[in-house]
Amino acid sequence: MKFLSSLLGFAAVAIPLQGAAAAELGPLDISGFIGVETRVFPFSSQFSGQAGNAEISLIVTPEFRYRTSDGKHQFSFIPYFRLDSRDDERTHFDIREAYWLYRGGSWEILTGFNRVFWGVTESNHLVNVINQVDLVEDLDGEDFLGQPMINFTTFQNWGQIDIYVLPGFRERTFPGSEGRLRAPIPVDTSSPVYSSDLGQKHVDVALRYSHYFGDLDIGVYYFWGTGRVPTLVPNQAGSALIPHYDIINQAGVDLQYTKDAWLFKFEGIIRGGQGGTFGAFVAGTEYTFFQVFGGNADIGVLAEYLHDGRDASAPATPFEDDIFAGMRLALNDIQDTSVLVGVIVDPSSSETFYTIEAERRLAQHYVIELRARFFTGADPGEALFAISRDDYVQLRLARYF
Amino acid sequence: MKNSSRKLLSRLLLAGLFATLLAGGAYAGELEDKGFEIAARSDRSDRGFTDSVVDMKMILRNAHGQETTRTLALKTLEIPDEDVGDKSLIVFYTPADIYGTALLSYAKILDPDDQWLYLPALKRVKRISSVNKSGPFVGSEFAFEDFTSLELNKFTYKYIGEEVCGDFTCDVVERFPRYENSGYTKQIAWIDQTVFQLRKVDFYDRKGALLKTLKLEDYREYDGGYWRAQTLRMENHLTGKSTDLIYSDYAFKTGLQDNDFQKGVLRRVR
Numbered sequence: 001m002k003f004l005s006s007l008l009g010f011a012a013v014a015i016p017l018q019g020a021a022a023a024e025l026g027p028l029d030i031s032g033f034i035g036v037e038t039r040v041f042p043f044s045s046q047f048s049g050q051a052g053n054a055e056i057s058l059i060v061t062p063e064f065r066y067r068t069s070d071g072k073h074q075f076s077f078i079p080y081f082r083l084d085s086r087d088d089e090r091t092h093f094d095i096r097e098a099y100w101l102y103r104g105g106s107w108e109i110l111t112g113f114n115r116v117f118w119g120v121t122e123s124n125h126l127v128n129v130i131n132q133v134d135l136v137e138d139l140d141g142e143d144f145l146g147q148p149m150i151n152f153t154t155f156q157n158w159g160q161i162d163i164y165v166l167p168g169f170r171e172r173t174f175p176g177s178e179g180r181l182r183a184p185i186p187v188d189t190s191s192p193v194y195s196s197d198l199g200q201k202h203v204d205v206a207l208r209y210s211h212y213f214g215d216l217d218i219g220v221y222y223f224w225g226t227g228r229v230p231t232l233v234p235n236q237a238g239s240a241l242i243p244h245y246d247i248i249n250q251a252g253v254d255l256q257y258t259k260d261a262w263l264f265k266f267e268g269i270i271r272g273g274q275g276g277t278f279g280a281f282v283a284g285t286e287y288t289f290f291q292v293f294g295g296n297a298d299i300g301v302l303a304e305y306l307h308d309g310r311d312a313s314a315p316a317t318p319f320e321d322d323i324f325a326g327m328r329l330a331l332n333d334i335q336d337t338s339v340l341v342g343v344i345v346d347p348s349s350s351e352t353f354y355t356i357e358a359e360r361r362l363a364q365h366y367v368i369e370l371r372a373r374f375f376t377g378a379d380p381g382e383a384l385f386a387i388s389r390d391d392y393v394q395l396r397l398a399r400y401f
Numbered sequence: 402m403k404n405s406s407r408k409l410l411s412r413l414l415l416a417g418l419f420a421t422l423l424a425g426g427a428y429a430g431e432l433e434d435k436g437f438e439i440a441a442r443s444d445r446s447d448r449g450f451t452d453s454v455v456d457m458k459m460i461l462r463n464a465h466g467q468e469t470t471r472t473l474a475l476k477t478l479e480i481p482d483e484d485v486g487d488k489s490l491i492v493f494y495t496p497a498d499i500y501g502t503a504l505l506s507y508a509k510i511l512d513p514d515d516q517w518l519y520l521p522a523l524k525r526v527k528r529i530s531s532v533n534k535s536g537p538f539v540g541s542e543f544a545f546e547d548f549t550s551l552e553l554n555k556f557t558y559k560y561i562g563e564e565v566c567g568d569f570t571c572d573v574v575e576r577f578p579r580y581e582n583s584g585y586t587k588q589i590a591w592i593d594q595t596v597f598q599l600r601k602v603d604f605y606d607r608k609g610a611l612l613k614t615l616k617l618e619d620y621r622e623y624d625g626g627y628w629r630a631q632t633l634r635m636e637n638h639l640t641g642k643s644t645d646l647i648y649s650d651y652a653f654k655t656g657l658q659d660n661d662f663q664k665g666v667l668r669r670v671r
Contacts, residue, residue: 029671031500065671074669101669106660108669117525142523153665160665210665212515217528217664260513260532290533298536334461334469334540336499364469367498400497 032062032078033367035398039180043389047184049177055086059398061096074101076114078146082137089176089189090136095146107154113146116164118208118219120256120265121282123304123324123344127252127267129223130206132170139181139373140355145170159211166204169194169226172243180390187232188240194226195246195273202226202247219254227274229315248273261288265304275313282306284324300328302342318353318383322346335361350377351384362397369396436558436574440590443597444553450627452657453477456649461541464641471495471539478657484510486552488662492670493539501671505664506531510554511580519667526664535584542613542635542644544584547604555580561589566600569593585612596620598628613637623651 037057044053064077078097084090099112116130125141130149137143148168154161174187196202204225211218227250230243250271257264268281284304292299304324308317326342339358346352354374361367371394378384459471472495478488486508493502501521506514516531534546556576564573571591578585586609591601599617606612617630633646660666 031497033498103669115524117523119525120527155660155663155665160663162665212528212664215515256528258528258530261530263528263530288530288533291536296537298533332537332540334463336540361496361498364496365498398498400500 029065029067030062031065031401033059033398033400034061035059035396037394037396039392039394041180041390041392043391045180046386046389047182049186050180050182051086051178055084055090057085057090058083059396063097072103074103075099076101076112087136087176087179089174089179092134092136092173094134096144097146106156107152109153110149110151113148114151115144115146116151117142117144118210118221118252119254119267120217120263121267121284121304122286122302122326122340123284123322123342124282124306124319125267126269126280126282127219127221127254129221129228129250129252129269130164130166132172132228134173136173136175136179138371145173159209162206162208162210164204164206164208166206166225167201169200169202169204169245171200171245172228172230174243180392181387183232183241183386185234185238185240188235188242192230192243192245193233195244196226200226215258217256217258219252221252223248223250223252227271231274231313231315246273261290262286271310271314274315275311278308278310278314280306280308280310280317280319282319286328288328296332298328298330298332300330302326302328306344316383318346318351319344320346321348337361349379349382351375351382352377353384365400367398367400369398370394371396432560433558435560436576439560439572439574439592439597440556440558440576441553443592443599446597447627448481449479450625451479451654454652454655454657455629458647458649459539459541460645460647462643462645469496471541476657476661478659478662483552483554486510486514488659490662490670494671503667503670505662505667507662508552510552513582517664517667519664519670521671524668526667528664532582534580534582542637542640542642543646546578546583546585547615547635548633548646556588563594564591566591566593569595569600571600596622596628598630611638623653625653627651627653 037059039055041053059082061078061080066075067073076097076099080094080096082090082092095113097114099110099114101108101110117128119125119127128141131144131147133141134143134145147166147170150165152163171189171192174189175182177186194200202225204223206221206223208219208221225247226245227248230245232241233244235242248271250269252269255266263286265285266281266283268279270277270279282304284302286300286302288298288300290298302325306319306322306324308320310317322344324342324344326340329339331337337360342355344353356370356372359367359369372392374391375384375388378388454476456472456474459473461469471493474492474494476490480487489506489508491504493499503519505517508514513531516529518527518529520527535544538545556578559575561573561575564571571593574590574592576588576590584606585604586607587605589603590599592598593600598620601617602615603611604613614636616634618634619631620628621631622628629648629651631648634643636643
């Protein structure tokens with residue numbers, strides 16, 4: 001009996017204690033969105049096996065965040081799921097983020113899956129090297145697969161240093177045989193080839209310094225590991241492309257000089273390990289006309305030059321010597337309406353790529369987003385010819401919570 | 402005769418004009434000093450707050466009275482030097498699609514601020530042009546300069562009198578932006594004579610017309626003698642639109658450091 005009462009007494013004490021502990025830990029923060037997305041391709045497909053002229057997708061990506069009351073420990077968990085009506089390769093699940101972040105005084109350490117975006121230009125994102133691109137999501141290289149990492153960061157009055165240790169390589173996603181926006185023969189992602197004996201287990205590393213000096217923002221990094229962009233090599237039967245992943249050394253720099261309404265941007269890389277060592281850069285400018293026509297809207301005008309010096313043994317790029325021109329419209333209204341239109345032209349071949357991105361909030365929780373992409377002027381044998389009949393218009397309605 | 406009397410008259414008039422100008426000039430200097438003193442007393446009543454953290458609700462109302470709401474948090478780090486502006490971090494919570502969007506600003510006195518915008522969907526930090534201070538802040542009737550450009554030395558001042566303002570007597574001071582690219586030619590500020598806080602501001606646009614009126618209400622005194630208005634109401638006389646900022650309780654001296662105001666921490670501010 002005594003044992004039971006002391007047990008009950010203990011339970012009575014334990015419950016409020018547990019309550020106090022829960023209060024200290026703070027609530028779980030849940031956000032994210034559910035979206036319905038449709039893509040319409042006005043032209044019939046070019047290759048056999050490509051299905052239909054329209055597809056519909058369901059996207060679910062809840063975001064869970066949690067921090068201790070002292071703010072020293074932060075946790076993030078963001079799964080991502082897309083169900084696509086047509087392409088089995090587009091139907092996929094990923095963990096975008098799943099990390100624990102610990103904050104010291106002037107340093108922090110992040111362990112787990114995360115996404116890292118560097119860079120300043122709009123037409124191409126050359127310097128991003130930490131994450132694999134989730135290519136089935138979009139062509140623009142802005143959707144990342146979660147990368148396992150240990151990321152140590154320190155803040156000093158002379159700048160920020162990041163050290164990344166990246167165990168576990170993520171393979172690039174590619175549209176399947178039913179999918180549009182692919183090469184004449186589909187990519188077989190089941191048997192990639194690695195130049196390292198360690199294959200997917202190769203541990204990559206990166207070191208980055210970033211800071212700002214007055215109007216100049218600067219980032220410089222070095223990466224050694226498995227390059228995120230594979231070379232696509234046809235198999236013996238010629239029925240599929242096999243991704244070959246190489247060990248690369250890459251140094252990169254991103255700069256932005258911000259002066260009045262002008263932004264001057266530069267991103268450059270030097271890469272060794274895929275054919276001869278080569279350099280590539282994007283350089284450009286953006287000028288904003290504020291409050292145009294006496295209203296509240298801002299119009300930005302963008303121009304960028306893209307150069308890439310790689311040889312034929314490196315993964316192909318459509319941006320060897322191209323010019324990008326674009327315009328950004330922000331209405332600055334309560335719906336945060338924005339439009340970005342752009343065109344990338346290869347002056348030597350007249351290959352042209354048009355893009356339109358627009359979005360607007362419909363009500364407190366709903367956002368509608370339009371994306372349209374058009375490809376013209378590519379002749380057989382040129383980089384964009386395979387997708388020259390894959391112009392599309394995409395509409396997404398998302399409910400945020 | 403006629404001629405000489407006319408000459409005399411014109412000379413007298415001229416002399417009178419000079420005298421008025423001279424006297425006026427001297428008087429204007431006094432008014433400017435007094436205006437500056439009043440503004441400085443108000444500004445200095447806030448010295449030593451070190452840092453502050455506050456949540457706010459922004460209620461945007463169109464001319465038909467339809468409302469939308471945004472919620473955000475504002476963290477401020479005081480930079481004691483009057484020739485350097487404070488550092489601030491704004492994080493948006495709602496609407497849900499912009500949750501985690503953050504704006505980091507290092508205020509300057511006369512130059513454009515240094516500003517970085519964090520876009521959480523891409524996890525991208527963008528240095529942005531801050532030259533346009535007069536545009537609407539996130540679709541509201543507040544311009545960015547309306548709540549960041551409160552540094553004393555951003556304006557020149559002129560005292561124009563005193564007036565009853567609610568339960569207080571206020572000094573009325575004109576202030577003229579010294580920084581470039583302001584959307585205003587002048588502002589008229591009402592500062593009470595009891596606790597020296599700003600009660601009302603009229604904003605005059607580039608054409609010199611009354612554009613907006615800001616009313617600061619529900620002042621509370623926090624530990625250490627720091628006063629904060631809990632409600633800011635901005636009314637646009639041109640469009641009939643208005644925006645209310647409703648502040649929650651402020652927390653002061655929370656231990657924020659310079660390291661909490663780095664572009665590198667924007668990834669983890671929510």
